[in-house]
Amino acid sequence: MRTEITELFGIEHPIVQGGMHWVGFAEMAAAVSNAGGLGIITGLTQRTADDLAREIERCRKLTEKPFGVNLTFLPSVNPPDYPGYVQAIIDGGVKIVETAGNNPKQWLPALKDAGIKVIHKCTSVRHALSAEAIGVDALSIDGFECAGHPGEDDIPNMILLPLAARKLGIPFVASGGFGTADQLVAALALGAEGINMGTRFIATQEAPVHDNVKRAILEASELDTRLVMRPLRNTERVLANAGVERLLAKESTLGDAITFEDIVPEVAGVYPRIMRDGEMDAGAWSCGLVAGLIDDIPTCQELIDRIMGEADEIIRGRLAGLVAP
Ligand SMILES: Cc1cc2nc3c(=O)[nH]c(=O)nc-3n(C[C@H](O)[C@H](O)[C@H](O)COP(=O)(O)O)c2cc1C
Numbered sequence: 001m002r003t004e005i006t007e008l009f010g011i012e013h014p015i016v017q018g019g020m021h022w023v024g025f026a027e028m029a030a031a032v033s034n035a036g037g038l039g040i041i042t043g044l045t046q047r048t049a050d051d052l053a054r055e056i057e058r059c060r061k062l063t064e065k066p067f068g069v070n071l072t073f074l075p076s077v078n079p080p081d082y083p084g085y086v087q088a089i090i091d092g093g094v095k096i097v098e099t100a101g102n103n104p105k106q107w108l109p110a111l112k113d114a115g116i117k118v119i120h121k122c123t124s125v126r127h128a129l130s131a132e133a134i135g136v137d138a139l140s141i142d143g144f145e146c147a148g149h150p151g152e153d154d155i156p157n158m159i160l161l162p163l164a165a166r167k168l169g170i171p172f173v174a175s176g177g178f179g180t181a182d183q184l185v186a187a188l189a190l191g192a193e194g195i196n197m198g199t200r201f202i203a204t205q206e207a208p209v210h211d212n213v214k215r216a217i218l219e220a221s222e223l224d225t226r227l228v229m230r231p232l233r234n235t236e237r238v239l240a241n242a243g244v245e246r247l248l249a250k251e252s253t254l255g256d257a258i259t260f261e262d263i264v265p266e267v268a269g270v271y272p273r274i275m276r277d278g279e280m281d282a283g284a285w286s287c288g289l290v291a292g293l294i295d296d297i298p299t300c301q302e303l304i305d306r307i308m309g310e311a312d313e314i315i316r317g318r319l320a321g322l323v324a325p
Contacts, residue, residue, distance in 0.1 A: 001308065004171035005194040008117060008138055009096055010066050012036030013308050014194025015184075016173055017201045018121065018140065019070020019098050020286070021045050022275035023209055026055050030062030031206035031300040036308075040068040040098050045271075049084030056092035068096035068119075073104060082107065090114040098140065101149075103127075105134045121175065121196070123151030125163050132170050139164070139172040140196045146176030147199045147225075147288035149236055157190070165191025179290040181310030185319070199288040205299045210278030214297050216241075222292025228284050229267075231258050236286060243270070243283035 003014045015037035017028065022045055029039030041059055046052035052069070059067055069089050071082070086107055089097060097111055100121040104111075111118055112135065120131040121140035128139045141164045143157030144150045155163075161174050174187035175196035187195050202209060203217045216239060226240050228247050231254075238244055247266035251258055270283035298306070 001311070003188070003193040005138065005173055008171065009038050009068075011038050013304055014173070014188075015304055015307065016040065016098075016119070016140065016175075016194065016196040018175060018196045018198040019043070019072065019100065020198050020202070021072075022271035023202055023207060024070060025208045026059035026062055027206055027208045028201065029067045030059050031204070032201060032304075033063045033065040033067045035299075035301040035304040036065075037300070037304050038066065038068060038096065039063070040070050040096075043069050043071045043085050043089070044074075044080055046085075049081050049088045052085055053088040053092055056088065056094055060092075066096060067094070068098050069094050070098040070100060071104070071107070072100045073102035073107075075102065086110055089116070099136070100140075103130060103134070104136065108134055108136070119173070123149070124153050124155070125160070125167050127151075128164060128168055128172070132168060136170070138170055138193075139168065140175045141172050141192070142196075143174070143176035145289045147237055147290075148286035149234070150176070150227075152233055152235060157187075161187065161190035161192055177288060177290045179293050181307045182314060184307055184311045185314045197290075198286070199290050200294060200303070201300065203294050203297050204303055205297060209275045212278030212280050213275060216280055217287065217291050217294055218297070220287070220291035220294075222289050224291060225287055225289055229263070231256060232260060236284060237288060238284040239287035239291065241283075242281035247284060 005014045013036040017032040017039050019040050019042040024042030029041045032039030046055050096117050098119050117137045119138040119140055120136040121142055122128050123142045143160045144154050171193040173194040173196045174192035178195040178197050179200035184195050203214050224240050225237050226244050228236050243266045247263050266283040273279040273282040274285045
């Protein structure tokens, strides 16, 4: 299947693996890229710019295919070493960057000068239009279904994607809730040039996370995610667990008076405890509604081949059969 996204990134299939904190290591990115998708290393999971440089080098040893790096721009009192990370990406010869969080305007000139293609992930059409205006190459439109930060508008992809298609001039992938071939076909019908998946790629053989995490995704239904940090206007979709229930109890008790300090035990330093140690009640970790559709742990190659094979059958078979010859 050729789309504007496969052409832009030089990949075989229109499937991107979104940056994921404590999941997007070299092994994950390389497995997705080797399977013909676009794998992405998560920049901020690497403690320093030097660590990121080494991770890029490691990924290059694992795949000859294109891969990207995610840079998440968070509002922060003590910001990470963004200039260092950007330099590590440029020096490492990476040609694709997924930006997320704040508008990437400040970093765009350096990335573009280095010939890097930028795909910006955002949760609203107005943010997508701002990113388009500053010159990003593509967008990843993250609907309300998504794992992680869906923003505060709560617009699911069934509305968000057609709106994006009406307004945007550059290609976009649909993100949030995707994991199957029928959904890929739906995304294409709604105007997207491919899909971005997070949660689905965690439940794969190669995802470098504790087996408890994969098992939790398999066991979860579509009813098992929660939205936390709404009162702080920093909403995150996470998998329900004892830590998350504690966090939600604090939110309901403290109401508008809640501050970040109140919830530090349930959100700070949680990712290594979940992803590396498999301590599944440690606190809030991003997980999407698509968990309800996931019931196996294939290799990335099996997953992507299945999605592309079934998408082909749906388009040539069922859909073609619906219209008069
Ligand atoms: C465990 C986990 C960690 C994530 N961490 C990040 C991150 O650090 N930066 C980012 O831009 N997106 C992050 N995401 C969001 C994904 O890149 C992607 O946009 C999202 O998972 C799409 O929704 P889906 O899970 O329904 O496919 C994370 C997602 C998960 C599941």
